[in-house]
Amino acid sequence: NGHIVKRLTNNASKIVEYNHWAFYPRVSPDGSTLVYSYDGPKHVDGAPGDDLSIWSMPLNGSQSQARRRTNPYWYTGGDVTPVPLAGSALLYVQHSIDPSTVVHSQIRLQSRAGDLVGKPLTNLADDCSEPALSPDGTQLAMICREGKQTAKLEVASFNGTALGPARVLVEGALFAAPAWSPDGQALAYFAPSGAAGHFELWWLAVPAVATPSPTATTTPSDAPSAGGSASSVTVPSLPATPVPVQVTQGVDLTATSPPAWY
Numbered sequence: 001n002g003h004i005v006k007r008l009t010n011n012a013s014k015i016v017e018y019n020h021w022a023f024y025p026r027v028s029p030d031g032s033t034l035v036y037s038y039d040g041p042k043h044v045d046g047a048p049g050d051d052l053s054i055w056s057m058p059l060n061g062s063q064s065q066a067r068r069r070t071n072p073y074w075y076t077g078g079d080v081t082p083v084p085l086a087g088s089a090l091l092y093v094q095h096s097i098d099p100s101t102v103v104h105s106q107i108r109l110q111s112r113a114g115d116l117v118g119k120p121l122t123n124l125a126d127d128c129s130e131p132a133l134s135p136d137g138t139q140l141a142m143i144c145r146e147g148k149q150t151a152k153l154e155v156a157s158f159n160g161t162a163l164g165p166a167r168v169l170v171e172g173a174l175f176a177a178p179a180w181s182p183d184g185q186a187l188a189y190f191a192p193s194g195a196a197g198h199f200e201l202w203w204l205a206v207p208a209v210a211t212p213s214p215t216a217t218t219t220p221s222d223a224p225s226a227g228g229s230a231s232s233v234t235v236p237s238l239p240a241t242p243v244p245v246q247v248t249q250g251v252d253l254t255a256t257s258p259p260a261w262y
Contacts (some may be wrong), residue, residue, distance in 0.1 A: 008034060009063050023052065023251070024257075027059060028084040034059045035082040035090060043074065048097055051078030056113070070094070071116040072104045073166050081227050083133050085160070088113045091121070091140075093129045103219065105129040107142060109161065121163050130177055132258065133158070139206075141178040142166075145165045151175045155187060155206060169204060169242055176255035188247070189254035198252040201259060 004211040011020035025036045051074055057066035069090065072078035076095035089111050097103055107128050110118035122128040127145040134140070140158045144166070145151045152171040157164035169187070172232040176199070178189040186205050193200040 024081050037080045049075050054079050054082045087099050091131050107131050132178045134180050177258035180256035188259045199255040201247040203247050205242050
């Protein structure tokens with residue numbers, strides 16, 4: 001009903017440079033920890049700037065108990081979109097600058113608290129961000145731009161430590177903020193619509209992973225065969241191509257945070 005249960009952070013200050021920002025709050029699977037992006041520590045006075053780090057704090061505790069989880073690459077915007085996993089592990093998006101001064105986004109895994117760098121799950125050249133973990137924790141949806149002005153909505157299997165090959169569900173538009181349905185069979189996301197290019201809400205069924213099916217075929221062989229019988233080989237069955245469904249029209253939504261399913 002919109003009633004505030006508890007204020008978790010207090011970032012206001014009478015001194016402008018001491019004001020802080022907190023974004024992307026997520027609660028851990030066990031409901032005990034809050035993770036979020038926070039612009040602390042601030043840059044030194046001689047090199048002003050503002051980059052976000054991933055922080056965590058007890059959900060029933062206070063902001064004084066918050067601890068920094070990542071070390072951002074300065075002057076990139078920092079680390080965003082944390083996804084807490086079981087235990088103390090988490091996924092997040094790191095921004096970095098390559099030698100040609102191009103900024104890349106990369107999904108990384110931090111397996112434990114104290115590992116400020118984590119390990120990459122996606123390639124820098126893919127420019128993947130906005131990770132969304134399926135309810136059963138086995139698939140990761142993400143937006144990948146590959147340095148282009150348009151993006152792809154992709155899904156890859158996730159075993160807790162690594163991603164499998166990515167499947168492109170849709171491409172060629174500015175897709176943003178995917179969110180899984182509670183049953184893990186569909187995604188809601190934002191994408192432009194119409195000549196004005198306003199963001200609208202879209203729905204997309206996620207096809208099941210292709211499963212091999214045995215099919216009888218004749219196997220070539222240089223050796224003579226008495227019966228010339230057919231042998232069974234594995235032929236993968238291809239899932240149907242998903243068709244996006246536009247849910248809203250003329251709403252002009254903000255695409256910086258994912259929709260919430262109920």
